[in-house]
Amino acid sequence: MTGSTQPAAKSARSKAAAVFRVTSGNFLEQFDFFLFGFYASHIAAAFFPSSSDFASLMMTFAVFGAGFLMRPLGAVILGSYIDDVGRRKGLIMTLSIMASGTLLIVLVPGYQSIGLWAPLLVLIGRLLQGFSAGAELGGVSVYLAEMATPGRKGFYTAWQSGSQQVSIIVAAALGYALNQWMAADTVAAWGWRIPFAIGCLIVPFIFLLRRNLQETEEFSARRHRPSMREVMRTLLRNWSTVIAGMLMVAMTTTAFYLITVYAPTFGKSVLQLSTADALLVTLLVAVSNFVWLPIGGALSDRIGRKPVLVGMTVMAIVSAYPALSYLAQAASFAHMLEVLLWLSFLYGMYNGAMIPALTEIMPVEVRVAGFSLAYSLATAVFGGFTPAISTALIHATADKAAPGYWMTFAALCALLATLFMYRRISAQPQLAV
Secondary structure, three states, X not given: OHHHHHHHHHHHHHHHHHHHHHHHHXXXXXXXXXXXXXXXXXXXXXHOOOOOHHHHHHHHHHHHHHHHHOHHHHHHHHHHHXXXXXXXXXXXXXXXXXXXXXXXXXXXXXXXXXXXXXXXXXXXXXXXXXXXXXXXXXXXXXXXXXXXXXXXXXXXXXXXXHHHHHHHHHHHHHHXXXXXXXXXXXXXXXXXXXXXXXXXXXXXXXXXXXXXXXXXXXXXXXXXXXXXXXXXXXXXXXXXXXXXXHHHHHHHHHHHHHHHHOHHHHHHHHOOOOHHHHHHHHHHHHHHHHXXXXXXXXXXXXXOHHHHHHHHHHHHHHHHHHHHHHHHHOOOHHHHHHHHHXXXXXXXXXXXXXXXXXXXXXXXXXXXXXXXXXXXXXXXXXXXXXXXXXXXXHHHHOOOOOHHHHHHHHHHHHHHHHHHHHHHHHHOOOOOO
């Protein structure tokens, strides 16, 4: 009995180590993205000075969103590279590009020192981050799907998003600590750079982790590796699958950036809560996300992806605006926590099922490129500009709950895409490859 349990325990430890190694880069990606969103007002003052606080903040969020416009390009180029050379080598490449962009943002002097070069260099840093992130998330998700034990793909792939929640927790905790230890003026002047610098310091550790990553057995067994031209032809032939995948991801990206990246700015600038309260809510939301993601994935393994996807999108359509309206009418720490934890439940359960579903509907020979392109398009069109769109909607309508309209729209797109995709799968089990 003991002899039979030892190999199983060793295998479980090996898989856990592989999950840790492959998701480490996702940690860094979301760590930097969250910091950019949280310190948006300080970044605006340092790099995008303007006579209007609204204009300055909008320019900052526009640069934040510009990084997402590079994601589709990164998805096709780097995704094709990963489908050709393998998951391990490809993920080391995406990490290198991502680290370069992060380091650039940390080291750029302010507008007062180098003028227009400051916002230009920050933009280049964001474009590098976006280009690498275009394939990073897809590469990690596919790796987890390919290494998963039978019947547990949803549970395994949930840790891709789970690692992002850990990064939010760490980043929010660092921000909270800085807020307690430093004066507000000091944080605004240069203290906001400290968390970014910490992100740079952990890059060598993540490189070491990824160097020891093993290639997946499924990829190693594949005899044909598609060229860039073959990848493009396959993606074009399956364009409807990519578009449907993009719309399925719309709910994930919009909800995530609303309740994490935009939440601190929303709490401080719109609801007039303290910085500490806004950060604490965001930290607790990340903990909530971390709990619900594997539950959503495991539940979809048990009852199927479609029931979870449909159930969560319907609840989001019905409740997103009313929940934010309730918060806007009675803004407080407790109410913000209550509303964002509800949205966290919808996001975590949906995304836990959506990630494995997206790996399953993509043609196998371009799985990384197809997944990455669908996800990147959704992030570029929906999620990445959620902070900017939310800020603009509130400004245009004078309705503090206006971001709820945007989330409702994204959930509706996801619901229709889910129904279309699963109806098509039922009618035609073998999609074009």
